[in-house]
Amino acid sequence: DAGVIQSPRHEVTEMGQEVTLRCKPISGHDYLFWYRQTMMRGLELLIYFNNNVPIDDSGMPEDRFSAKMPNASFSTLKIQPSEPRDSAVYFCASSFRGLDSDTQYFGPGTRLTVL
Amino acid sequence: AQSVTQLDSQVPVFEEAPVELRCNYSSSVSVYLFWYVQYPNQGLQLLLKYLSGSTLVKGINGFEAEFNKSQTSFHLRKPSVHISDTAEYFCAVSDRSGNEKLTFGTGTRLTIIP
Numbered sequence: 439d440a441g442v443i444q445s446p447r448h449e450v451t452e453m454g455q456e457v458t459l460r461c462k463p464i465s466g467h468d469y470l471f472w473y474r475q476t477m478m479r480g481l482e483l484l485i486y487f488n489n490n491v492p493i494d495d496s497g498m499p500e501d502r503f504s505a506k507m508p509n510a511s512f513s514t515l516k517i518q519p520s521e522p523r524d525s526a527v528y529f530c531a532s533s534f535r536g537l538d539s540d541t542q543y544f545g546p547g548t549r550l551t552v553l
Numbered sequence: 554a555q556s557v558t559q560l561d562s563q564v565p566v567f568e569e570a571p572v573e574l575r576c577n578y579s580s581s582v583s584v585y586l587f588w589y590v591q592y593p594n595q596g597l598q599l600l601l602k603y604l605s606g607s608t609l610v611k612g613i614n615g616f617e618a619e620f621n622k623s624q625t626s627f628h629l630r631k632p633s634v635h636i637s638d639t640a641e642y643f644c645a646v647s648d649r650s651g652n653e654k655l656t657f658g659t660g661t662r663l664t665i666i667p
Contacts, residue, residue, distance in 0.1 A: 442596070469653060481597075481643065481657040494654055529596055537585055537647050538604060542655070544596030 442545035444530050450551045456518040459548045462511055463532030471531040471542060472505055472515050481529075487513065520552045555580040555646045557658035565664045566634055574629040574661045576618075576644030586627040587645040587655065588618055597643065603627065614638070639665045 443462040451457055463470045471486040485495040490507045498505070502521070507513040517524055527549050531542040556579045566572045578584065585604050589597040601612025608620040618629045627644060644658040 471653070480659045483654050483656075486653055488653075494652060497654075531596070533653075536651065536653055537587075537602075537655070538649070541599040541602070542597075544598070546594070546596050 442530055442532055442543055444528075444545040444548050446548060447546065448549050448551075450553065451520055452553050453521055454519045455552075456516065457520045457524075457550060457552075459515040459528050459530075459550070461513045461515070461530030461545060463513070463530070464534075464543055465511065467532035467534050467543075468510075469533045469536070469542075470507060470513050471533075472513070473529040473531065473544075474526045475529060475547070476526040484515070517550075520550075522552045525550055525552050555584060555648060555656045557644050557646050557656055559644055559658035559661050561661050562659065563662045563664065565666055567666045568636060569633050571632050572630065572634050572638075572663065574642050574644075574663065576627045576629065576658060578625050578627065578644070578646045580625075580646060580648065582648050582650070584646045584648055586618075586620060587647075588612065588616070588627070588629050589643045589645060589657075590614075591641045591643065591660075593640070600629070600642075634663075634665050636665050636667065638663060 445460045472484040475481045484497045485505045487507045505515045527547045529547045531544045533540045533542045558577045587602045588600040591597045601610045603610045603620045611617045641660045643660050645655045
């Protein structure tokens, strides 16, 4: 298996622009997670899905952020409008089962820079 | 809610020397505990996890960790490190409620000195 695939790997945009990050989980995995990593706040869970349904979005910073999972093989994280403080590495992860019996497999991340 | 403290942000160690990376957690309920490793420009990879049973957990690449409930700790150890162990190491915790949320520590950067 190719693992979790994220695109783009790097994104540079200007403040106010819309940004869309994409993730393809490992085939057959029921859970999908979006994390953000920054120097100031470390690694934070933003949202996770189970069977394409959002389960916990308490980590989504504000209304500018939205995530969707239209099918089992694709998810997007959208920021509109983007701000310089959104600059971070965004990771997508997936797992077949929950933490008590499986592990989360992380993608390589998307490094977002908002100027 | 849970929290994780990794007191050492950076740990330099000579090659072939032993290392211990410290992790303490706080939680009002029983937890699962994890150690992840992040190599430069890569995603996180699971090293080991404690779910239940034996408090000494063995993981990949020769690492092990010991769960100590009374001290609320889950320190990571390796008896002899290699250059290839240079990476950032994250301790993480989750509760046992079925919520899949992982709470991570701030990470420890392990640097191996030749």
